[in-house]
Amino acid sequence: MDIQSVKVAYFSPTGTSKTVAQAVAQGIGLNNVQQIDITQPGARKQPLKVASNDLLVAAVPVYAGRVPGLLMGWLQSIEADNTPCVCLAVYGNREFDDALLELKETLEKQGCKAVAGAGYIGEHSFSAEDTPIAVSRPDENDLKHARAFGAKIKEKLDSLASADQIPALEVPGNHPYKEMGGGISADFIEVSEACTQCGICEDLCPTNAIDYENDVMVDVDSCIRCCACIKGCPENARSMKASKVKEIAKWLSDNCKEPKQPVNFL
Numbered sequence: 425m426d427i428q429s430v431k432v433a434y435f436s437p438t439g440t441s442k443t444v445a446q447a448v449a450q451g452i453g454l455n456n457v458q459q460i461d462i463t464q465p466g467a468r469k470q471p472l473k474v475a476s477n478d479l480l481v482a483a484v485p486v487y488a489g490r491v492p493g494l495l496m497g498w499l500q501s502i503e504a505d506n507t508p509c510v511c512l513a514v515y516g517n518r519e520f521d522d523a524l525l526e527l528k529e530t531l532e533k534q535g536c537k538a539v540a541g542a543g544y545i546g547e548h549s550f551s552a553e554d555t556p557i558a559v560s561r562p563d564e565n566d567l568k569h570a571r572a573f574g575a576k577i578k579e580k581l582d583s584l585a586s587a588d589q590i591p592a593l594e595v596p597g598n599h600p601y602k603e604m605g606g607g608i609s610a611d612f613i614e615v616s617e618a619c620t621q622c623g624i625c626e627d628l629c630p631t632n633a634i635d636y637e638n639d640v641m642v643d644v645d646s647c648i649r650c651c652a653c654i655k656g657c658p659e660n661a662r663s664m665k666a667s668k669v670k671e672i673a674k675w676l677s678d679n680c681k682e683p684k685q686p687v688n689f690l
């Protein structure tokens with residue numbers, strides 16, 4: 425297949441989905457690569473149109489076994505034209521459940537044709553010093569794996585004359601998709617005196633839930649618990665207080681210790 429450009433789209437509050445997507449794109453090895461970072465709300469207002477000679481590489485973190493709900497509007501506004509796509513679900517060493525299937529089916533409804541899919545492991549958003557979960561993933565081995573996966577995708581694309589020849593891609597997951605976890609309070613962040621009100625947390629927040637000039641705390645109704653503000657604070661002034669989210673972090677730290685390995689479908 426003649427691929428003219430690679431569009432690498434990712435939502436990545438704590439950076440792991442972005443790192444995996446970029447490693448896969450590097451392995452694909454084409455020169456014309458465009459990054460589409462949809463982490464910030466403004467970027468999700470820009471619709472994406474992709475052509476039949478583009479390759480779309482889409483990476484999302486897994487939230488409660490699903491594609492993060494706030495992405496559905498943007499994903500469902502993609503205009504594709506039999507465009508080959510690579511679906512990447514990046515998860516925090518528990519499970520990716522139905523997220524990869526959901527991402528693939530959502531993109532296919534928009535006119536994409538899934539050529540490959542994968543689950544990769546990223547440090548869990550809830551990971552902290554006292555509740556470590558998949559710390560520093562993706563690591564060098566994961567990235568090597570992701571680059572090799574990219575090279576295999578390129579080989580597969582080279583072996584096909586057109587998108588119509590892409591065989592149906594099977595990825596794990598169930599219908600109906602896992603119920604979205606609801607009801608967990610997002611009142612789980614505390615801010616210490618180390619806060620200098622630099623405003624970096626506000627810039628990092630993917631839902632505009634922080635307006636630091638008025639209040640360094642998050643608006644719990646808009647917060648999606650992504651932990652970008654905690655992990656990105658240069659003063660380490662933000663942390664999880666005793667809360668349901670902290671209990672979940674503790675459970676994950678105790679029960680998801682065995683490092684999982686990336687899985688590829690192509």
Ligand SMILES: Cc1cc2nc3c(=O)[nH]c(=O)nc-3n(C[C@H](O)[C@H](O)[C@H](O)COP(=O)(O)O)c2cc1C
Nearest residue numbers: 436438439440441485486488489516518546548549
């Ligand atoms: C609200 C929320 C729910 C999550 N649910 C899952 C999950 O179901 N399974 C899992 O393994 N990791 C889960 N994670 C962890 C993220 O998928 C993982 O840390 C991912 O690497 C974060 O991607 P990012 O660095 O691109 O933000 C969840 C994280 C958050 C914030």
